[in-house]
Amino acid sequence: TLAVDTIRQLADLHPKPSNVRFQYGTAGFRTVASVLDSVLFRVGVLAGLRSKKLDGKTIGVMVTASHNPEQDNGVKLVDPRGEMLDASWETYATTLSNAQTTDEFVSELQKFVEVLKIDLSKPARVVYARDTRPSGEALVSSLEDGLKAIGAEGRNAGVTTTPVLHYLVRAINTKGTRESYGDDTEEAYFLKLATAFKKLVSTRETPSPLLIDCANGVGAPIATKLAEYLGDSLTLVLENASITTPGALNNSCGADYVKTAQKLPPSLADRLQAGQRGCSLDGDADRLMYFYLDERSQFHMLDGDKIAALVAAFIVELVKTAGLDGQIKVGIVQTAYANGASTKYLSERSPVKCVPTGVKHLHHAAEHYNIGIYFEANGHGTVLFSQPTQELLQSYEPTTPAQSTALEHLRNVNQLINQTVGDALSDMLLVEAVLAHKDYSGVEWDSLYIDLPNRQVKVVVADRNQFRTEDAERRLVSPVGLQEKINDLVRRYEGGRSFVRPSGTEDVVRVYAEASIRAQADELAYRVAGLVI
Numbered sequence: 001t002l003a004v005d006t007i008r009q010l011a012d013l014h015p016k017p018s019n020v021r022f023q024y025g026t027a028g029f030r031t032v033a034s035v036l037d038s039v040l041f042r043v044g045v046l047a048g049l050r051s052k053k054l055d056g057k058t059i060g061v062m063v064t065a066s067h068n069p070e071q072d073n074g075v076k077l078v079d080p081r082g083e084m085l086d087a088s089w090e091t092y093a094t095t096l097s098n099a100q101t102t103d104e105f106v107s108e109l110q111k112f113v114e115v116l117k118i119d120l121s122k123p124a125r126v127v128y129a130r131d132t133r134p135s136g137e138a139l140v141s142s143l144e145d146g147l148k149a150i151g152a153e154g155r156n157a158g159v160t161t162t163p164v165l166h167y168l169v170r171a172i173n174t175k176g177t178r179e180s181y182g183d184d185t186e187e188a189y190f191l192k193l194a195t196a197f198k199k200l201v202s203t204r205e206t207p208s209p210l211l212i213d214c215a216n217g218v219g220a221p222i223a224t225k226l227a228e229y230l231g232d233s234l235t236l237v238l239e240n241a242s243i244t245t246p247g248a249l250n251n252s253c254g255a256d257y258v259k260t261a262q263k264l265p266p267s268l269a270d271r272l273q274a275g276q277r278g279c280s281l282d283g284d285a286d287r288l289m290y291f292y293l294d295e296r297s298q299f300h301m302l303d304g305d306k307i308a309a310l311v312a313a314f315i316v317e318l319v320k321t322a323g324l325d326g327q328i329k330v331g332i333v334q335t336a337y338a339n340g341a342s343t344k345y346l347s348e349r350s351p352v353k354c355v356p357t358g359v360k361h362l363h364h365a366a367e368h369y370n371i372g373i374y375f376e377a378n379g380h381g382t383v384l385f386s387q388p389t390q391e392l393l394q395s396y397e398p399t400t401p402a403q404s405t406a407l408e409h410l411r412n413v414n415q416l417i418n419q420t421v422g423d424a425l426s427d428m429l430l431v432e433a434v435l436a437h438k439d440y441s442g443v444e445w446d447s448l449y450i451d452l453p454n455r456q457v458k459v460v461v462a463d464r465n466q467f468r469t470e471d472a473e474r475r476l477v478s479p480v481g482l483q484e485k486i487n488d489l490v491r492r493y494e495g496g497r498s499f500v501r502p503s504g505t506e507d508v509v510r511v512y513a514e515a516s517i518r519a520q521a522d523e524l525a526y527r528v529a530g531l532v533i
């Protein structure tokens, strides 16, 4: 049975604020840090139950609010293979977090244990980490109280990136098995990435230095350590690495700023040389945006779609050169936000599937391919190699030197890419490796295809839940009749495309539009927004 007295005592230390309703959304719980104390405690308890339910497998908990402002924080759970929490448990998380009193909380817990048939005698193990937010330390100690209440064994992975935490979860749970993902330490993560990268670029010229905008977040200390492992193979120039300056985190910098503003962070204005490659991480280093300035100091952004194009073309070519194209099917997963030009480019090379926004949808769709490549336009993405494909890469016997080299590259890409979740640093090394192989600068990469001009607008509405979509969020089914009006508008614009969906992270409705000409894309977006209000 549950240690009800202990749970009560500890739960009383973490009362739920009244008048706040919490929701476990696409990226876990996320809101102003000052109201999150009770949520962290309860997530600790829930993580313990999840672990017990899964026979003592280690569950991950990450305390972060990613690209949100510094005063926010959040928490998400990671399942044993390093993936996002199973969707059915999201509802339990929401219910538990909203129990108003300790009594209510305890009775909800008892209900879960019964309904889910959780064997409480099983062990519970949880590994957790946080980003650099000042609120993180106190929230982690609330989480620890939750672990104590349920009798879970906790392992504190300290201040690190979201992808490192996901790596650790998978490494812990696959230790000593055929699917072993590496040692369960941060050092093993760095070594795995750096070793694969060095092998991939060993025959290439050393790339010129890469500037990294660390968003003044946890990417800074982690990239600093990674740089030591990379040695001379790649020089990283870290900018926006002030993790202790109050208010600096994600402030006019980072991947989300770059994607949304479509601008160079002002802090980099006299840092980035013309022609030099630069990239931005977000606050927990799971998103990546590349960019460069041309000779006229014009800013060019290389987003998740451009990363997908670069990486997909490379992998498809390697599979073919290795003589494996009959046995390995490469597929690509995007969302409605993918630029139409990228979808066209990619579909000419591989099947492309469109899924609803949110990492879990992309990840699950990508698992259906032998090699599944997924990137959101906002810079979150990775490449998944199925287990049989990984085994094939090990056992396959090449018959020519060209096949042998391509095979070796595929093996190294498999090691380099973080397959648990999008990982800005791992993705960055993959991009650098492909650029080195192709002898591409930002300019050549950028010209793989030309982005269609596009515009995003957010609209505050009375009730965003009125907006319901189908066909991977590309069509509205409610409010009734609105989609027809949008279609009528879109038809009047050359190369026009537009869709409307409720945000999963903010209380707004988002409008996306693209068209062949900049002014037309803008106009279409504003006119569709006008229909939504």
Ligand code: 16G
Binding pocket: 026, 027, 357, 358, 359, 360, 376, 378, 380, 502, 503, 504, 505, 506, 510
């Ligand atoms: C979350 C999602 C991200 C998605 C974004 C969309 C995860 C881990 N993150 O940040 O994938 O692009 O939400 O936000 O799933 P929106 O629903 O507000 O447009």
Ligand code: ZN
Binding pocket: 066, 067, 282, 283, 284, 285, 286, 287
């Ligand atoms: Zn993030």
